[in-house]
Amino acid sequence: MFLTLSVLPATAASADTGSASEAAHPAVAPVSERGSGLTASEIVAQAGCAFITDGDYVHKTGNDATGHGWWVNVNCASGTRATVKIWLEEYFSDNSWRVKGSGSKSPVYSGGGSANRANAxxxxxxxxxxxxxxxxxxxxxxxxxxxxxxxxxVRELACAVN
Structure with missing residues (x-):
């Protein structure tokens, strides 16, 4: 899984955390180069509202590549519902990621699970x-x-959409 902590204070700071396995593909900057330099707990302490964007790895279900996205409320008193969008991207030999599936769900309540996530x-x-x-x-x-x-x-799957 991969988490992005989003913060909604007056300054709207945020950070990414996660795996550096994306570095194997030159079209993607390593996550460590995109963050704010603060730890997640430091950001939450400074935040008026923080939530985590999360999702599972792209995986096969039957003859489909599939993925799910959700969110977790950290401390947002007024943010209890969200619109969650997800895009499945396949990597190509020209060093590009191309969207091969997408999905959206609204409203989505915090926490994940089959009722509280978007599917693609x-x-x-x-x-x-x-x-x-x-x-x-x-x-x-x-x-x-x-x-x-x-x-x-990034995950390797025996599933090409082209």
Whole structure:
């Protein structure tokens, strides 16, 4: 899993945390280069409202690549519902990530689980092994939030969409 901590104070700071396995693909900057330099607990302490964007690795379900995205409320008193969007991205030899499936759900309540997440699917067209990741965006309903998105670690699947 990959977490992005989003913070909604007057200054709207945020940080990314997670795996550096994305560095194997040159089109993706390592997560450590995108963060604020503060720890998650330091950011939460400074925040008026903080939440975590989360998701699972892209995986196969039947003949589909699939992924899920959700959010966890850390300390937002007024942010109890969100719109969650997820994009499944396949890696190509030209060093690009291309969206092959997407999904959105609203309203989504904090916490995850099958009732509180967005789902995306892409039907496999052949069994060639390719790299997949998902990108997840959470927008709290009725609040302005920062543009950060969580990007899950890269996974190899025998599922090419092309």
């Amino acid at each position: 699917r892409a039907t496999c067209q052949n069994s060639g092994t390719v790299s997949w990741r998902s990108r997840i965006d959470v927008d709290l309903i009725g609040q302005v939030d920062s543009p950060e998105q969580a990007v899950t670690a």
